[in-house]
Amino acid sequence: MTTDRPGSTTIATIANEVGVSVATVSKVLNGRTDVAPETRARVEASLERHSYRRRVSRQATGSSGQIDLVFHEFDSEWAMEIIQGVEAVTAVSGHDLMLSQLGGRHHPPQQWVDALPNRRPLGVLFVVSSPTQAQQQQLQRQRIPFVVIDTDSATSASVPTVGSSNFNGGLQATRHLLELGHRRLAVISGHEDVLCSRERVAGFRFAHEEAGVAVDAELVRYGNFTVESGYRHGMDLLNRPERPTAIFAGADMQAVGVLRAARRLGLRIPDDLSLIGYDNLPMSAWTDPALTTINQPLRDMAGTAARILLDLARGVPITTTRIDLVTELIVRESTAPPTS
DSSP: OOOOOTTOOOHHHHHHHHTSOHHHHHHHHTTOSOSOHHHHHHHHHHHHHTTOOOOOOTTTTTTTOEEEEEESSOOHHHHHHHHHHHHHHHHHHTOEEEEEEOTTOSSOOHHHHHHHHHHOOSEEEEESOOOOHHHHHHHHHTTOOEEEESOSSOOOTTSOEEEEOHHHHHHHHHHHHHHTTOOSEEEEESOTTSHHHHHHHHHHHHHHHHHTOOOOGGGEEEOOSSHHHHHHHHHHHHTSTTOOSEEEESSHHHHHHHHHHHHHTTOOTTTTOEEEEEEOOGGGGTSSSOOEEEEOOHHHHHHHHHHHHHHHHTTOOOSOSEEEEOOEEEOOSSOOOOOO
């Protein structure tokens, strides 16, 4: 175990231990790509053993004044809510935003992380994505703060994360349908490997359990939070001999897809099918009928994460690393008691 005093380890110490030049260690620290992967791994391991943190002058820290906002993928109106929530904070603080997406991946590619020091962003906001543990250590050594919004998976206590109470949202939606008298309920959620998807389904299951109603496993579906996914699963569910009388869609966009499927099959909402969404996107109040949904405070989540990131960039200690904002049931026209 290393006994180095904080700040006692130098680049020369690392270079000597690994058997490379000081220039090579400097290249690794600065995210240069012209270092052999095996050599990079050895240098990274030594940096971690010594708990090395890059020494950055006060003037250089966050010199670009730019915040990177990284989505696992763009999702139309949902992504716009996040962007507007962050922008409301950065516009006041005078910082620029750089948007990027990971093409559906939930962890950034290593070359993307390696290139960050060249830009020296003020910090990074990850949306439904997060750096791997090794990447977290790399960012911490580079003194590039980061915050995760609506995490894709359980994060360690050291990772600042802002989300919402997805379990409670699933619970609220399902309780509403059960209290209306529905007993054959379906749920369509996002990818099963994404935390918010699993949590919403967990709330769906718990509401059934507390009401003493069995969950039909055939009516529990995972897909993605898109109109296409809602339509595809909606057509399948509503074509069943014993179709559900209510569907809880894990996103408003999915609910729009279910709405189209119902209309194509000649079903009326809410007379023949009750439908509830999730997110409370602005368009949910303008569907026909207006959509009952769970309000997930996306703009507040994004704004809270942005403020935490700015605090971290200024060296202000944060009091907690996990914030979950509350969800709220918004009852409109798409849910009603079953007619039979």
